[in-house]
Amino acid sequence: MRSAIVFDLDGTLIDSARDITVAFQQACVNAGHAAPEEEHVRALIGRPLREMFHTFLPDADMDALIAAYRAYYDENCTVYTRFYPGVLETLTILKGRGYSLAVATTKYPRVARLVSEKLGLTPYLDHIQGTEGFAHKPEPDVIFAALETLQAPGLWMVGDTTADVLAGKAAGLKTYAVTWGTHSKDILETVHPDVIADSLDALLDLCP
Structure with a gap:
């Protein structure tokens, strides 16, 4: 895999x-x-x-x-919630290239699955990992839990906050920070992700 x-x-x-x-x-x-x-x-x-x-x-x-x-x-939970541009297309391409795809979120597992089901996100992923009973990001526990279920080595952690980047680093993954979420580029730069980007295009280039 x-x-x-x-x-x-x-x-x-x-x-x-x-x-x-x-x-x-x-x-x-x-x-x-x-x-x-x-x-x-x-x-x-x-x-x-x-x-x-x-x-x-x-x-x-x-x-x-x-x-x-x-x-x-x-x-x-999905009255106003929408996908960011290019998300589903990117997931489709990455899955087609054979990568295992997971979500690792601070949300409770049940809530993460509920939101994903309502939005139609679930079919694009191999696993949805929420946080319950262990430390939240920036600790890497939720990432380790996702990788354990996938039985696959981790490559990239993609997130919008410093906690995502720090958790990814702690888990030994490369980190890809996006600028459209909670933290600005200036804030993200303080934790030195491998990539800071305003789209997911570069991720596709990095995952041939």
Whole structure:
């Protein structure tokens, strides 16, 4: 089997920021708190929910907030979410070339699979790995879990945040940072990915 290419999900393959933000704001309101500004929520996307809520409401009931978020998000997770340009075409080409393709995301496994199914992403991938019961990125655990399931050596980690890049490096993969997600090019440069790009075209050149 050829090497594996691992992708982050939110901010890398799919533009899901608005759905995540709306669900986050709604959970705050449902718990009797003011909704944080959209831009402030967006800046935290990719971190675990508990960390996100703690940033705004450190003294609130985190379990209740997370439950409210998940209840709303499960029903409304793809209202605004769309694929970034070229994503499905790139996955199709890479799969046709024999690469194993996986998602490694901070989302819970069940939620990651739900979103992927609703968007029609699942057939393009060999595995969808969420984070549950082990450390989140920038620790490499979720990448190792994906590669273990694939039974394939890892080649590239593709993501939109410094946590993705650091996790990929820690897992021994080359790192490909995209500029259309949560972190800007300037921020991504601080962790020195192998590639920073504003499209996936270079990935195809690097994976013949």
